[in-house]
Amino acid sequence: MRAALVMAVLVVTLGLLAGTMPMQAHHAFAATFDTNKPVVVHCMITKVELINPHSWFWCDEKAADGTTTNWGFEGGCPNSLIRHGVTKATIPVGTELIIQGYQSKAFEHKGVGVNMTFPDGRKFLFGGSAPGAEGEVATPTKDDIAPATKNDDSSKK
């Protein structure tokens, strides 16, 4: 019922929303990343860079054979993150996340991080959920940080 109501509102207002709204992304993701290369990486955070115009999240993916691959994922501009109280410590080194995104056209282990979830399925949202939207809100707690990596070397990229 709720979903139907939401859809009805969307349909009613489609005409208005279909106008030219003067908003646009900073740069073309399509020039950097490849929609033909979706990736899902289960990894542990090793470094968070809050730099403009895009933050970068680095994490280690462990393969079954024990080898480790360091990935870099581009995320949103840090200004809004900082305004919402996010710091470099909000996702502590060692936090286990599943990052869904698309690979870089040029670099095998770089990508854009479309979204992040904890291993138990909870969405990671820096800014909270929308008014009236059914979004789960989650920021890391102590339990979300892998015990084995709590004292990890934070200088590692």
Place this chain on the structure above:
Amino acid sequence: MKRRFYIRFVVCAALLTPVLAPRFLAGQSGSPSAKPVPQARESTKPPSKNETRSAVPRTPDGRPDLHGYWTNLSFTPLERPAKYQGREFLTDKEMQEVYKAGLQVTYEGASVEGIEGFGELYNPTSVDYDVNTYALSPWQNGIRPNPRSSLVVDPPDGRIPPLTAEAKARPTRRGGFTYVEDDHHGGGIVHADVPADLGLNTTCISMQAGPPLLPAEYNSNMLIVQSPGYVAIEREVGSEVRVIPIDAGPHVSANIHQWHGDARGHWEGDTLVVENTNFRPQATYRNANPKTLKITERFTRIDKDTIEYKFTVDDPTTWTKPWSAIIPMSRVNGPIFEYACSEDNNDAVNILAGARAADKAAEEKPKGASSVPISHK
């Protein structure tokens, strides 16, 4: 003694430079003929203590106080959709529906395929991050309902007038930059062969500080600082600052072109009016003619939480008639943060390397193979 005189001289020169420089530059006309120098418009006087004053906050010299942090985010489209033809304003119910739908759409961007108006951030076919994850959605950044059906209010049909034949034939690539077909000084490039292809927006050279001041994709905030002689506007995205001299004389020489044009402000009653000319060819709004474009902005503080921002675009070589839009600026909490982009050096590497990878893939593609799009865009 000499040292003291020297220090005084330097201090005086520093203080007078911003006052005298525009007048000096204005005198450097490219034309040898002695044309009469246009005089600056003089501001109207602020109301005296005995005159009626509206309830808006005021500065010590009696002007409406524009100082503070503001956002101009809006779900309202620039041009009026056909279904609202003939109606500048929505009903309260329609306004709330648009606002709620905007919140929902920007929350669930991936479910609104085909809604062009929300741009690349909400385009599910683009390779993009979920803006909600990173606190970049309008609902996370102070957007408020707007009772208008379009931002354009003049012509009365809410639509931008047709382009002139000259404007239609104008190239969109100027001075090595791929200029931009939309409302910003940059835009989403798809492929960059050389750094100049990255454009002004991607390299953060000239972003969204206007004029005109339009909703930015994120960090659509402004800090306005006001004094009797100058008003400064800092846009958070790009950290660009426009310094607007008040009653400062004529514009600089027609030979001088600046990323954000040359601004001259004056007060008309309680409205700050800013006339902007002298734009750079690579950064001229909507590919207008930098020699003939004039953008006039009007800032009117209408209540404690709102500045009504109106801009008029006048360029007879580009549009068949002038047109105007109104965008409410809503008060938000500060501070704003520096947007230190460093010419986007990270992305420059990734984008240019991406182009090389695409080139290589195209060379290796067997002859006769079907064309696979590199991206959706």
